[in-house]
Amino acid sequence: MPNPSLGRLRLVAQGLVTRPWATPTEAVRAFGAMQGQDLPGVLASAALRTTSGAAGDVIAALDAGRLVRGYPMRGTVFLMTADDVTWTTELCAAPAIRAARSRRPQLGLDDDHVERARSVAVEALSEHPLSRTELVARWSEAGLPTAEGRGYHLLGALIHDTTLVYGPWNGTDQDVALSETWLPTGRTLAERFNGDRVAAVAEMLRRYLLSHGPATVRDFAWWTKLTLREIRAALPAVEGDLERDPGSDGEPAYWRPGLVEEARELGRASAAPLLLPGFDELVLGYADRLFALTPDEHAALVPGNNGVFRKSVVRGGRVVGTWARAGRSSRRTLELTDFTPHSPRQRATLERLFAAYPFVSP
Known part of the structure; x- marks a missing residue:
C-alpha cells in the first residue's frame, strides 16, 4: 500500500x-x-x-x-x-x-x-x-x-x-x-580511493542514503547492482553519518540526520503538488515504487510495464496522476490524467508549475 x-x-x-x-x-x-x-x-x-x-x-x-x-x-x-x-x-x-x-x-x-x-x-x-x-x-x-x-x-x-x-x-x-x-x-578508482573498493562503495552508499533515505541497503543494492556482501562490508563506515529505523521486517532504513524534524517543520509544504519528469529518482530510485502509488496506478504510470515512465504528478507524498505537454511550441498546454482528483486550487498550482517547468525545448 x-x-x-x-x-x-x-x-x-x-x-x-x-x-x-x-x-x-x-x-x-x-x-x-x-x-x-x-x-x-x-x-x-x-x-x-x-x-x-x-x-x-x-x-x-x-x-x-x-x-x-x-x-x-x-x-x-x-x-x-x-x-x-x-x-x-x-x-x-x-x-x-x-x-x-x-x-x-x-x-x-x-x-x-x-x-x-x-x-x-x-x-x-x-x-x-x-x-x-x-x-x-x-x-x-x-x-x-x-x-x-x-x-x-x-x-x-x-x-x-x-x-x-x-x-x-x-x-x-x-x-x-x-x-x-x-x-x-x-578520476579513476585507483586515484580516488587507492583502488579500495570498500571505500568507494562506502562513498556511493553514503551519498545514496543521504539523498534518497529513508532507504535500505537492499534499495542501494538494487540501484547499483553491487552485491550485498560488498555493501555490508562498507556499511560500518557510513552508519555514523545517518539516522536509522530498525524496520518491522528486520531491514533497517537509513536517512540523513534531521530529516524527520525538517519534514515536520515544513508541514504542508512537503505535501504540495509537484510536476516531475518521467524518470525522476523519486520514482526510479528505489527497489519498490509502491510507497508512492498502487499497483493499478503503477500500471498507468508505466503502460505495459515496458520501461517507459510517464511524467508524474505528485501530491501529499504520492503519485496522484500523470501529465503531458500538449500543443505546439507557441501554445503549449498542460494535459493531466488523474489518479486522484485535483481541486481547482490544486489545478491552478499545477498550471503555475507547468509555466515554470525547466523544459529544454520550446
Whole structure:
C-alpha cells in the first residue's frame, strides 16, 4: 500500500521541496547519479532540485564539462559529475559489461570490432566532441558494421569502459566526448580511493542514503547492482553519518540526520503538488515504487510495464496522476490524467508549475 509519510520524507531528502542545492553540479554530486535515459527529463530533474530551477544552468554545466552522462551501472545511462563517472563505472559496471559482451555474437561483432571502433573514436574525437550520428558515420567509413543496433552497441561498449562519455549539449542532444580530454584528472578508482573498493562503495552508499533515505541497503543494492556482501562490508563506515529505523521486517532504513524534524517543520509544504519528469529518482530510485502509488496506478504510470515512465504528478507524498505537454511550441498546454482528483486550487498550482517547468525545448 502507498505510504504518504514515507513519500514526504523522501521528497524532502531529495531536495524537491526546498531545492537546497545552489547548482546542478552540487545536486548531482549529492545524489551520486541521476537516471538519465530521458535526456530532457534528467536535465529537468537536476534543475528542479536547485535554487534557480533553470534548465539553462544544467546545459551550461554540460557545456563546461562539469556534468556528463555515462553507463555506470545496470546498463543504464545516468547523469553524473565529471569527476565521479569513471570511478563509479569501474566500480559498478562489470555485470552490464559482461551482459553486453554475451550479446555481441548475436550482432556479428567481436572484441576486435570494439578495439577498431576505439581507435577510430580516439582519433576522431581528439580535437573536439562529435554527435553520435557523426561518430557512427566515422565507424561506417572505416568499414565497421553499424547497422541494426551495432553502432549503438559499439558506442555503449566504449562508454562502459570509460573511453567515451556523453559531453556537451548540441541543441538537441549531447555530443560524444573522449574521456581523456573531456574529463578531469584524478578520476579513476585507483586515484580516488587507492583502488579500495570498500571505500568507494562506502562513498556511493553514503551519498545514496543521504539523498534518497529513508532507504535500505537492499534499495542501494538494487540501484547499483553491487552485491550485498560488498555493501555490508562498507556499511560500518557510513552508519555514523545517518539516522536509522530498525524496520518491522528486520531491514533497517537509513536517512540523513534531521530529516524527520525538517519534514515536520515544513508541514504542508512537503505535501504540495509537484510536476516531475518521467524518470525522476523519486520514482526510479528505489527497489519498490509502491510507497508512492498502487499497483493499478503503477500500471498507468508505466503502460505495459515496458520501461517507459510517464511524467508524474505528485501530491501529499504520492503519485496522484500523470501529465503531458500538449500543443505546439507557441501554445503549449498542460494535459493531466488523474489518479486522484485535483481541486481547482490544486489545478491552478499545477498550471503555475507547468509555466515554470525547466523544459529544454520550446
